[in-house]
Amino acid sequence: MRKQVIAGNWKMNKTHTEAEEFIQAAKNEVPSTNEVESVVCAPFPFLQKMVEETKGTALEIGAQNMHFEESGAFTGEVSPVMLKELGVSYVVLGHSERREVFKETDEEVNKKVHAAFKHELTPIVCVGETLEQREADQTMDHVEAQVKKALEGLSDEQASNTIIAYEPIWAIGTGRTATSEQANEVCTHIRKVVGDFVNADAAEAVRIQYGGSVKPANVDELLSQSDIDGALVGGASLEADSFLNLVEAGKHE
């Protein structure tokens, strides 16, 4: 049985005070169980405080991006060494907003995945198609290419420990969720790609999240699908109550 991963992606939201309020409300409510892992991926300025305040609880903290280099002349960037030293455990890589707005390429995402493993951070690698690609029937090919490139050069064990988040771009922040069948169809394909590209054990072990307008009202249905092992959630992760509802749903899968 794969452990579900419910991860909030706050994106560029909240003030430090609001982050603090969320942590106070959520940190002791998150269950410590073998069934679900709970993660909040927050903006860089909040990470240190959030890691300190969640020590000894089951709530894990992640970043939303990082550079692949350890240090150097990269003004404005944050390195994996810095995140590791803070006690961050996860890092979202290749989110579609980073690919679209900041022009991140598959090659950069692959370098970042390698850097994450080198520094013992668990990568949550995002893949997903645009509406145009879906309508042109290119979803499977596009997602397959993104997954293979992201996993290129990893050991079998690293590939198994990568979390892949399938986020159809047309369902992000739009209120338009993929149906659970549509979401599962792509997640099943991703698992097959991992099987062919790595091996059968990795396909069985790798955790695949769905992301895109996940909320308490639709999470049960999504998580009940055979190849969906959790959710990467934007808007509905911003309020502690809503985030805790999602975690609760993960616990029951």
Ligand SMILES: O=C(CO)COP(=O)(O)O
């Ligand atoms: O991009 C997402 C999570 O990374 C999804 O965002 P929403 O849940 O707000 O649609």
